[in-house]
Amino acid sequence: MALRFSLLVLSPLLLLCCCHGIKAHKDGEDPTTIKTMQDFSGYPIQEPHFPNSLSLLSVDTLSLQKQIDELSTFSDTPAPSVTRILYSEKDVLARSFIKNLMGFAGLSVREDAVGNIFGRWDGYEPELAAVSTGSHIDAIPYSGKYDGVVGVLGAIEAINVLQRSGFKPKRSLEVIMFTSEEPTRFGISCLGSRLMAGSEALEKALKKTVDSKNISFLDAARSAGYAKGEEDLSSVFLKKGIYSAFVELHIEQGPILEEEGISIGIVTAIAAPASIKVDFEGNGGHAGAVLMPNRNDAGLAAAELALAVEKHVLDSESIDTVGTVGILELHPGAINSIPSKSHLEIDTRDIDEDRRNTVIEKIHHSALAIAQKRDVKLSEFKIVNQDPPALSHDSIIKAMEASSQELNLAHKLMISRAYHDSLFMARISPMGMIFIPCYKGYSHKPEEFSSNEDIANGVKVLALTLAKLSLY
Ligand SMILES: *[C@@H]1O[C@H](CO)[C@@H](O)[C@H](O)[C@H]1NC(C)=O
Numbered sequence: 045m046a047l048r049f050s051l052l053v054l055s056p057l058l059l060l061c062c063c064h065g066i067k068a069h070k071d072g073e074d075p076t077t078i079k080t081m082q083d084f085s086g087y088p089i090q091e092p093h094f095p096n097s098l099s100l101l102s103v104d105t106l107s108l109q110k111q112i113d114e115l116s117t118f119s120d121t122p123a124p125s126v127t128r129i130l131y132s133e134k135d136v137l138a139r140s141f142i143k144n145l146m147g148f149a150g151l152s153v154r155e156d157a158v159g160n161i162f163g164r165w166d167g168y169e170p171e172l173a174a175v176s177t178g179s180h181i182d183a184i185p186y187s188g189k190y191d192g193v194v195g196v197l198g199a200i201e202a203i204n205v206l207q208r209s210g211f212k213p214k215r216s217l218e219v220i221m222f223t224s225e226e227p228t229r230f231g232i233s234c235l236g237s238r239l240m241a242g243s244e245a246l247e248k249a250l251k252k253t254v255d256s257k258n259i260s261f262l263d264a265a266r267s268a269g270y271a272k273g274e275e276d277l278s279s280v281f282l283k284k285g286i287y288s289a290f291v292e293l294h295i296e297q298g299p300i301l302e303e304e305g306i307s308i309g310i311v312t313a314i315a316a317p318a319s320i321k322v323d324f325e326g327n328g329g330h331a332g333a334v335l336m337p338n339r340n341d342a343g344l345a346a347a348e349l350a351l352a353v354e355k356h357v358l359d360s361e362s363i364d365t366v367g368t369v370g371i372l373e374l375h376p377g378a379i380n381s382i383p384s385k386s387h388l389e390i391d392t393r394d395i396d397e398d399r400r401n402t403v404i405e406k407i408h409h410s411a412l413a414i415a416q417k418r419d420v421k422l423s424e425f426k427i428v429n430q431d432p433p434a435l436s437h438d439s440i441i442k443a444m445e446a447s448s449q450e451l452n453l454a455h456k457l458m459i460s461r462a463y464h465d466s467l468f469m470a471r472i473s474p475m476g477m478i479f480i481p482c483y484k485g486y487s488h489k490p491e492e493f494s495s496n497e498d499i500a501n502g503v504k505v506l507a508l509t510l511a512k513l514s515l516y
């Protein structure tokens with residue numbers, strides 16, 4: 045027991061490897077398979093196969109960069125910007141591009157009713173829960189070509205890397221391209237993964253959701269070839285346990301890795317996002333005629349609430365608590381008119397859900413108190429979403445760390461302050477994320493950039509992590 049424990053501490057994969065050794069004996073498996081297993085388990089049992097097989101993990105960076113460049117041309121705005129909106133003509137073309145690449149990689153392709161795309165490489169024990177990886181390819185207006193894309197094209201390349209190296213997965217490996225991670229068209233972020241993870245509230249809401257042109261979600265989906273004849277989108281739900289692991293490769297979208305010269309970020313937690321909409325209504329009036337004591341200024345109520353948000357966030361005394369008033373609108377919006385209405389949208393996040401919820405409660409209290417003090421009406425205080433944070437699973441963190449180490453890549457543990465499809469995949473599967481550096485942390489703008497080398501490193505770590513998890 046003591047021995048087993050210490051081995052576990054030294055290398056979590058060793059135990060798996062041993063288990064498989066025993067099992068392989070029993071099943072009388074083909075010895076060449078066993079050799080591959082040892083190669084990828086990260087633990088050389090008899091001979092040092094491992095360095096040899098690691099050198100076989102070669103990324104075709106030229107092709108990968110070409111694919112990234114080509115995908116970026118499916119855009120509604122000119123290069124270098126990328127704009128790819130859900131179910132638009134360009135989005136549909138980009139989807140075909142992805143399905144073709146999955147096909148070239150020998151994956152069997154399936155799509156669900158909202159257009160989440162799955163490409164599967166069957167393992168030699170296909171009845172086991174599969175290991176999945178993926179990200180998104182939709183792009184907000186005038187953004188860049190790496191956000192999400194690196195985790196889809198990079199995942200397909202990771203499969204190619206493993207295939208070229210001669211690896212045979214035990215659990216099946218599946219690449220997922222998620223529908224609409226960005227909220228651009230229908231105001232719902234992570235639409236595909238949220239639905240996949242079984243959100244009944246979203247399933248209901250989608251029946252009534254329209255875009256800014258009053259095109260319904262279902263009509264838009266049908267125009268792109270999805271949701272044919274389906275009103276009920278619960279067919280998209282996946283059962284908890286369908287995947288033994290989910291890993292997402294993504295650009296950091298922050299400056300830390302680049303600044304510190306570190307190749308790989310291993311995400312331990314994704315901060316819990318919440319958003320709130322607030323409306324105040326006052327009496328308005330002429331900016332000259334109504335004297336100060338007689339005003340009920342909805343604009344000042346909003347300004348006061350914005351400062352209260354900052355105060356409550358800072359009072360949490362944790363660097364991980366953040367709050368932003370990104371939208372503040374005044375009506376009627378004339379220089380000589382006292383604002384009669386104001387509208388705020390507040391985003392607040394934390395890796396600690398209770399702490400974040402406390403901030404939300406305090407914001408609500410302040411909104412009520414400000415309304416009373418200024419004699420304006422708090423006509424709406426709506427928590428639009430209040431998602432829990434997600435923690436990466438220990439076994440996946442260990443696999444990502446071991447892979448980085450074996451590949452001699454500097455890595456660090458970090459928190460994802462932006463959220464990703466992984467936040468929702470964590471509801472149905474153990475989850476982990478790999479970050480790579482990006483230029484100055486830029487994202488959601490045309491200057492977004494990751495070097496070939498950084499992308500290749502991410503793909504290698506992803507490939508090795510998938511290999512380990514597939515044998516798990
Ligand atoms: C949006 O479309 C629906 C159904 O087609 C229609 O009843 C409604 O009046 C439209 N709303 C607007 C604002 O055009």
Ligand SMILES: [Zn+2]
Nearest residue numbers: 180191192225
């Ligand atoms: Zn993204």
